[in-house]
Amino acid sequence: MTATRYEGNKKISVVEGCKKAPKANEVTVEIAYSGICGTDLHIFHGVMDERVGKPHIMGHECSGVIEAVGSDVSGLSIGDKVVVRPLDPCGACYACQHGMSHICYNLNFMGVDTDGSMQSYWTVPASTIHKIPQDMDLKNAALVEPVAVAVHDVNRSGLKAGDKAVVIGGGPIGILVALVAKSFGADVVISEINPFRLGFAKDLGIDTVNPTEKDLVTYVNTWTDGVGADVCFEVSGSKPGAMVMTEVVKTRGKVVLVGIYGQPAEVNLKQMWLREVELIGARVYEDIDYDLAIDLVAKNDYSFDKLITKVAPLEELQDILDGMDTDQQGMKVLVKC
Known part of the structure; x- marks a missing residue:
């Protein structure tokens, strides 16, 4: 071997x-x-x-x-x-x-x-x-393993059909989280600054926003008629992502922390307090996540x-x-x- x-x-x-x-x-x-x-x-x-x-x-x-x-x-x-x-x-x-x-x-x-x-x-x-x-x-x-990561993230969020979800970060896991969220029936937008990743997401039918060109909070408020997103998935593991993640969700909205932070990052805790935002950790996957990931990849509808x-x-x-x-x-x- x-x-x-x-x-x-x-x-x-x-x-x-x-x-x-x-x-x-x-x-x-x-x-x-x-x-x-x-x-x-x-x-x-x-x-x-x-x-x-x-x-x-x-x-x-x-x-x-x-x-x-x-x-x-x-x-x-x-x-x-x-x-x-x-x-x-x-x-x-x-x-x-x-x-x-x-x-x-x-x-x-x-x-x-x-x-x-x-x-x-x-x-x-x-x-x-x-x-x-x-x-x-x-x-x-x-691809089943990384898709299972995305399935676990979405399951942890409690996302349901008709919800609006913001995904911060358009790398492979961010793209997969967005696709899995769409498979749950959610409306999804990816926030990303890399031009290739933005184009890649668009080609897959995912809405995108470049936060260096449009203020993300303003964009989400317009998209949600001032309410805020139901869920935000922070996948970038970046300081800007950590700072803005609590600002884009609605009252009692949920933030799912997907990205890995090697060092502490600043978080807008005041916004969590104002809107009673829930911060949820998500790590790897459970058996049930793998089973759904196998089904999604086998069907390949997304x-x-x-x-x-x-x-x-x-x-x-x-x-x-x-x-x-x-x-x-x-x-x-x-x-x-």
Whole structure:
């Protein structure tokens, strides 16, 4: 088998190895495609060295086919097309004991805390496996994980048909949140400053606004007849996004914090007080989110596949990651494993 390893200092090596036989409660997946996400870029840049260790196999957005099944595994068979929900909780902490194992206090996020999917074969706990339709395109199936993130964000918001939603940030997750919100029947606008992303969103039928050209609060007030949006999804992880997110929602509106903030950011708490705004955290996904994501991607009524802007061999991962810092026109890059 072939695997790619992060060695530190933005260096990726391609190595040959041996498949790991599954234990009793594990399966081995022959990985077809693995997507690159922002977390993988953070690892590549060395931001997460203290957490991931070195050498490290990245990747957690993947699709593939079951190649081997452990002795205690039921309901899964060799040849099944699958995706991996890369969360391995402890099962014993407060979160796990109260139905929130996706935010386990001791969560092993596979591909970050342990080796991931950017290899030919990946042996994982059977509990992380979701079967997909046998006729589902494995390239599209590699989008299930990020779509599940968006589904969880929208589910956390309580969004319903006819609601108005503002998405701050038009990167891959922002686009997916907007598409999933539209699938729930909401009216959606994306706030973004990157011209390519603005055009990309428009091509998918999503309304957009550039906050450097139009004041976002004024725009939303006009759009909502002065009421404010029902929900704001802050996906940018930026200081301007954090400042404005509480200003665009209505009385008792909801702000869902999707973007990751490495450092504290200023938030307009007065606006939260004035309108009794709810601030909601949203992290990864639950089983139910994965099931809906599989259904949405399989049907593809909202053109999720258009987010795949490049597919390249696993052996080219070094060049791909080197180029992503300056690529202003990429959305989702897949490596073929």
